[in-house]
Amino acid sequence: MDNTRLRIAIQKSGRLSKECQKLLKGCGVKLNIREQRLIAHAENMPIDLLLVRDDDIPGLVMDGVVDLGVVGENVLEETLMERKATSEPTDYTELKRLDFGGCRLSLAVADDFDYQGPKSLEGKRIATSYPWLLKRFMDQQGVKFKSVMLNGSVEVAPRAGVADAICDLVSTGATLEANGLVEADVIFRSKAVLIQSGAELSAGKQQIIDKLLPRIQGLQQARE
Numbered sequence: 001m002d003n004t005r006l007r008i009a010i011q012k013s014g015r016l017s018k019e020c021q022k023l024l025k026g027c028g029v030k031l032n033i034r035e036q037r038l039i040a041h042a043e044n045m046p047i048d049l050l051l052v053r054d055d056d057i058p059g060l061v062m063d064g065v066v067d068l069g070v071v072g073e074n075v076l077e078e079t080l081m082e083r084k085a086t087s088e089p090t091d092y093t094e095l096k097r098l099d100f101g102g103c104r105l106s107l108a109v110a111d112d113f114d115y116q117g118p119k120s121l122e123g124k125r126i127a128t129s130y131p132w133l134l135k136r137f138m139d140q141q142g143v144k145f146k147s148v149m150l151n152g153s154v155e156v157a158p159r160a161g162v163a164d165a166i167c168d169l170v171s172t173g174a175t176l177e178a179n180g181l182v183e184a185d186v187i188f189r190s191k192a193v194l195i196q197s198g199a200e201l202s203a204g205k206q207q208i209i210d211k212l213l214p215r216i217q218g219l220q221q222a223r224e
């Protein structure tokens with residue numbers, strides 16, 4: 001990879017990918033994204049895109065493998081706590097909170113569960129992909145629980161008998177409803193953010209960032 005080109009990591013496919021590509025396009029970056037490719041080179045600017053799983057983006061930024069990344073605050077915060085616990089690098093700066101990717105991380109229980117607040121979950125098993133965010137919230141509430149780590153199909157855990165409740169991302173609530181669950185408490189509100197690695201940038205890369213940021217600002221203002 002050419003280290004004079006600005007490297008930006010975005011989600012390859014999922015809820016953030018279309019919006020990220022739209023954002024870059026709106027900034028005048030001409031992309032030629034081919035399926036199955038990890039890297040896409042911009043045609044008209046010294047920018048390379050890395051197309052990866054969203055979970056890998058904070059780490060790539062904090063390890064300085066890429067210069068910029070777009071990721072949900074939920075994944076960013078979770079990675080941050082995990083990396084701090086394992087003494088891995090956590091350096092980054094937030095350049096901009098973006099106006100897409102909105103969702104909330106919520107506790108949800110079966111619709112026949114008598115939920116009277118987080119205390120109702122004392123000693124219960126909670127399925128989640130966000131053990132650190134969940135633990136932080138439950139510690140603040142003074143509630144002890146057992147974490148059941150699941151990287152997918154979290155919403156079926158109560159019905160499958162592997163958990164008493166879940167802590168998962170919600171936007172409309174349709175998935176919860178389809179699984180006989182009700183949202184009980186919101187523990188974290190998230191949007192996509194543009195983050196930058198803590199490593200010092202070359203003047204050339206800094207120039208591109210200085211060009212991109214006001215354009216992003218302008219795009220967001222136009223959408224308000």
Ligand code: ATP
Pocket residue numbers: 011012013014015016052053054055071072073074075101102103169170171172190191192
């Ligand atoms: P990947 O294959 O990249 O790991 P994923 O399945 O983990 O993908 P997506 O479901 O595409 O991730 O969600 C990516 C991000 O989009 C989430 O981390 C969150 O920040 C945001 N998001 C917005 N709305 C929702 C929602 N309703 N459910 C899940 N994520 C949402």
Ligand code: ZN
Pocket residue numbers: 053054055
């Ligand atoms: Zn993911």
